[in-house]
Amino acid sequence: MSASPLLNVSNLSKYFGGVKAVNAFSFKLMEGELLGFIGPNGSGKTTVVNLITGFVKPSGGEVIYRGQDITGWAPYKIVRLGIARTFQMVRPFYQLPAFKNMIIPLYSPRVKRMAGGKYGDRDAIALDLLEEVGFERDSFVAYKIASVLPQGYLKRLELAKGIALQPDLLILDELFSGLSLAEVASIVPIIEKLRYGGMTIIMIEHRLKELFRIADRVIVLNFGEKIADGLSKEVMESAEVKKAYLGSEED
Amino acid sequence: MLLGTLIYGFVNSIILALVALGFSLTFGISGVANFAYGALYILAGFLSWLLFNSVGLPYILAAPFSVLLTAIAGALMYRFVLLRIRGMVLSEVIATFGIGLSTLELFKYLGFIGFEYTLPVFIDYSIDIGQVTIDMQRIFIVVIGIALAVFLWFFTHYTKTGLRFRGIAQDERTALSLGINSDRVGTLSVSFGAAYAAIAAIVILPLGTITVDHGYEVLINALAVCIVGGLGSTGGVVIASFLLGYAQTFTATYIESHWVMVVPLVAILAILVIKPSGLYGEQKELEERI
Known part of the structure; x- marks a missing residue:
């Protein structure tokens, strides 16, 4: 792998007052990789995502995407460049029906550019994408207002919104949390399909079994610092990881 | 007598709704309480007066042109002042209030007082409903008021920018x-709000004269309607406009006309005691920041 990385994060830091939420965090991500972020609660995983996607301004370090320094850019610019993210606590537009939630990302300038300057039939695209993530088409669940949808559908909606933006890098923040085993099992193939379609993916997960099955590589965070980085199996064998991660949490 | 009160109360309610729509729109989308709202309203009034009387544009051009200029003023205010203090509510209030205050006082300083500045009515004609005579300008106000509310609804529900507005407003x-x-x-959002203020000014101001003090009154009325209705709720604005509109008209008819200006203030106090979030407002929960 001599090619230049898709994403190159170096010495990324974020201090909240005296608390080092993320401290000198560095990693490289190659195109097409599926990278997992794991670590105990409060270890800084979501903050790293917020730093990469522009939702939080870093205290130091830099984020290079395709050779371009995007550190501290506004979130909407980063999205338009091709990095999409989902939220751990689902954040749909609660007053809008599920498929209207999809129309907003489909209006993104990036989607227009990727489609060659035309948006196409957004309603149809929205319904197709929703069906793909498990909104059964004949149940009309896609027309329901988001505030009445159960958690499982809201998580799927988060994923569908991310896909709608046609990102090159998709960051999924604890997509599986709060889902049943059966629901997770039904989403895994969707992620694998995206990945074999060429999308680069970062997954923050507590559901380790499922993650290790699909991830190429795993980075372990603890107290805002990287304590391990490697193939799934190797990482789990590391004594430090066992102590920091498994010692403090059962999942 | 009662029919007249009911009809004029209706017109007065629509006037309040027109005045408050823009304020509510801006707040609903971007959370900015635009305290320069009254000043923008008066700015639009003086602009169309100047374009009509000093520049000599036909009024049919002067009016829309002043709406455009007011909208630009709103956009500039956001771009160069509010953007820097975005999210700091107190700073936003102080900044917009300061801009409003200095704009209005500047008009005073420039001599826009004493003389009777009036805008022409669109059609100088009146009709009778039963025994009540009503002028075309008031009917025009009702038509424009309803049209703007309907337009706003269609805009936010069926256009790309409108959907973005709703997106930002919701999360x-x-x-x-x-x-x-x-x-x-x-x-x-600020620009749209300013344009709504300007349209309101152009249709309402021909009923009286343009005065600097009227700018403060407009702000208080807009605030009262929005606070009573619930900040950011368009439905609330309509309901509150009718409550306050009729309250004012009945006060003028059955008590005394100079008590009218007390009505919005009493309404603000009353709603803050009874239901601080307003009739249709939602008190937003504290959200986690990270």
Whole structure:
């Protein structure tokens, strides 16, 4: 792998007052990789995502995407460049029906550019994408207002919104949390399909079994610092990881 | 007598709704309480007066042109002042209030007082409903008021920008994560609000004269309607406009006309005691920041 990385994060830091939420965090991500972020609660995983996607301004370090320094850019610019993210606590537009939630990302300038300057039939695209993530088409669940949808559908909606933006890098923040085993099992193939379609993916997960099955590589965070980085199996064998991660949490 | 009160109360309610729509729109989308609202209203009035009387434009051009200029003024205010203090509510209030205050006082300083500045009515004609005579300008106000409210609804429900407005209004972080430029939507929201203020000014001001003091009155009325209705709720604005509109008209008819200006103030106090979030407002929960 001599090619230049898709994403190159170096010495990324974020201090909240005296608390080092993320401290000198560095990693490289190659195109097409599926990278997992794991670590105990409060270890800084979501903050790293917020730093990469522009939702939080870093205290130091830099984020290079395709050779371009995007550190501290506004979130909407980063999205338009091709990095999409989902939220751990689902954040749909609660007053809008599920498929209207999809129309907003489909209006993104990036989607227009990727489609060659035309948006196409957004309603149809929205319904197709929703069906793909498990909104059964004949149940009309896609027309329901988001505030009445159960958690499982809201998580799927988060994923569908991310896909709608046609990102090159998709960051999924604890997509599986709060889902049943059966629901997770039904989403895994969707992620694998995206990945074999060429999308680069970062997954923050507590559901380790499922993650290790699909991830190429795993980075372990603890107290805002990287304590391990490697193939799934190797990482789990590391004594430090066992102590920091498994010692403090059962999942 | 009662029919007349009912009809004029209706017109007065629509006037209040017109005045408050723009304020509510801006707040609903970007969370900016635009205290320069009354000043923008008066600015639009004086602009169309100047364009009509000093520049010599036909009124049919002067009016829309002044709406455009007021909208630009709103956009500039957001771009160069509010953007820097975005999210700091107190600073936003102080900044907009300061801009409003200095604009209005500047008009005073420039001599826009004493003389009777009036805008022409669109059609100088009146009709009778039963025994009540009503002029065409008031009917025109009702038509424009309803048209603007309907337009706003269609705009937010069926256009790309409208959907972005609703996105930002419902969850700014989600909107950002989906590629919406919140700075641009914020600019547009203040600009739209200013344009609504300007349209209101142009249709309402011909009923009286343009005075600097009227700017403060407009702000108080807009605030009262929005606070009673619930900040950011368009339905609330309509309901509150009718409550206050009829309250004012009945006060003028059955008590005394100089008590009218007390009505919005009493309404603000009353609603703050009874239901601080307003009739249709939702007290937003504290959200986690990270």
